[in-house]
Amino acid sequence: MRFAEVIGHNEIGVRLRAGAQSGRVAHAQLFDGPEGSGTMALALAYAQYLHCTDSSELDSCGICSSCKSYQTLQHPDLHWSFPFFKKEGSEQSTSQPFQAAWRERMLKGPYFGQEEWLQAIGADKKQLFISVNEALEINRKLGLKSFQGGWKILILWLPEAMRVDTANKMLKLIEEPTKGTVMLFVSEHFDQLLATIRSRVQTIRIPRLSDLEAQEALSTHFSLEPELAEQWAHVFEGNLAAALRLRETSDGGSDHALFAQWMRACFAKDSPTILQLSEEFTKPGREAMKQFLAYSMHMVRQCIVGNYGAQELVRLTQEEQEFAQKFAPFIHHGNVLKLHELLEKAHGDIAGNVNGRLVFLDLSVQVNILLRATT
DSSP states (O other): OOGGGSOSOHHHHHHHHHHHHHTOOOSEEEEEOOTTSSHHHHHHHHHHHHHOSSOOSSOOOSOSHHHHHHHTTOOTTEEEEOOBOOOTTOSSOOSGGGHHHHHHHHHTOSOOOHHHHHHHTTOTTOOOBBOHHHHHHHHHHHHSOOSSSSOEEEEEEOGGGBOHHHHHHHHHHHHSOOTTEEEEEEESOGGGSOHHHHTTSEEEEOOOOOHHHHHHHHHHTSOOOHHHHHHHHHHTTTOHHHHHHHHHOTTTTHHHHHHHHHHHHHHHTOHHHHHHHHHHHHTTOHHHHHHHHHHHHHHHHHHHHHHTTOGGGOOOOHHHHHHHHHHGGGOOTTTHHHHHHHHHHHHHHHHTTOOHHHHHHHHHHHHHHHHHOOO
């Protein structure tokens, strides 16, 4: 991927290229930014630029052997690491069994999130992580000589998925890198990384894309109708991954449909429906449950924003707006903080492997009480 293909972030690209041209290439760099902002696109363009044998001040050439190998992601000195799950029958937990799936997903484009990766490897009911064995394998790979005599580059997606023991194993490599090694960490949640990792990497903050940048990208790069591109860019706050997810998924409104049905059942204290929904809530797996709770928090926030008259800040699809007009009056200063707190706690419980059905049922009872509160 060339810098010319990266959406937005021109100034960051200029700084990255200037550093490479002057020889100021930090061996451990962290590209941190929200989902869909282009962190992976920038990291990949930077890696290609470092490997390009005929780069200019503006970009990699796109035609040398190194650049051509990047078109299929087959460069021998480019290594990948990412969250995964341990396959049954595997002696050790490493990313090797998933490398082909990762390459296939990456070739579709770098603007994707965890949901797309979960679908790509069929891990709907699995919790992904980066293991100690993976850290040892990374150390082994980067300890070898480069095939083409230049940089050895690792792109590690979502380092926040590293367990504590994994991060500790990575520390030595970060502190004492082998010659010609560049590690590019691509993160969405900087605060979830261990302090020891954060303090040892050069952090590059990647802001979200502006609504206009996202709108133009959706229209020109992804062939979305201009009117729809404008709406989605606003609704998803520049998150291209979320917008493309809705475009590619036929049931893109599944979280909204479940949320609307759940809120109606909670308000009516419809126990049979709540029991039924608890089964639907748990079926897709832990990551999907966490995503639904995150969506629920988003809807609660949007309702309270709308209640206070800041309609220009409301970011909802047409379907969501129609539901919010009826639902928003039940979200007010007397219950909004508690509702958000309950949803955050439920999210943490699911992440901590608490039984999803019990979490949902307990949450539903408390939501019923709060929705019925008048002040």
